[in-house]
Amino acid sequence: MDPLRVTVGVSRIGLTGFKVNELLCEEHGVIPELAGMRSVTLVFNWGTSMEHTERLITALSRLSTRFLDEHQSQNQVGSGAITPFAGFRRELSPREAFFAKKRKVDIGESLGKICGELICTFPPGVPVVNLGEVITREALDYLLDARKKGAEIMGAADPRLSSMVVCSE
Known part of the structure; x- marks a missing residue:
């Protein structure tokens, strides 16, 4: 401290x-x-x-x-803030996702896909979505809300979040 x-x-x-x-x-x-x-x-x-x-x-x-x-x-922010980690599910190990074929998709098409990049909001710099995790509605809503409120998006190929990199199926 x-x-x-x-x-x-x-x-x-x-x-x-x-x-x-x-x-x-x-x-x-x-x-x-x-x-x-x-x-x-x-x-x-x-x-x-x-x-x-x-x-x-x-x-x-x-x-x-x-x-x-x-x-x-x-109640603008409230205690009922979006929780990005609800419904968290990993489909591939980070290593498998790192070496998997990837493609860029529109942000609206990313829901339910396997994330091909590590995406954090800064601050605090903690990953919201990791390589190999399924992109959930909660995580997507959190990222978009954080970006709208002024957080910096780190790790994403598109820091504006109009698109995301996902693993090809």
Whole structure:
């Protein structure tokens, strides 16, 4: 654990970490190190003054006050977030999938196919779909939602996710 990094969960106020990052930068002059689907990470260093820390606390307090009531009525992110690992099933070992013949298909055609690439969202950088796994609706919905909310797609031949690489059958 790095005592100079603080990760703040933001899903209870109904915003993604990407949106909080944007609001902190634009409205308060606070620049987080990293934003994710449900959090922002901030770094404190030798140059961080008490004034910077107070500005951060004020900014987080204002965002919380501004969005908490709205979130409770609209439930924008909620605890029922998409779970990408539901229905997980591996058809090929990663090695078999790596050496299998592959083809690129439209994202809509990828559902139920065997994934031919390792696809992560960053942050956090954890694979959502691995080589040899069957592409599920939950994983696909999670990837598309994360991309829409500002996550970076890593490992995919097409980081825009208009297509995916699948193993040929």
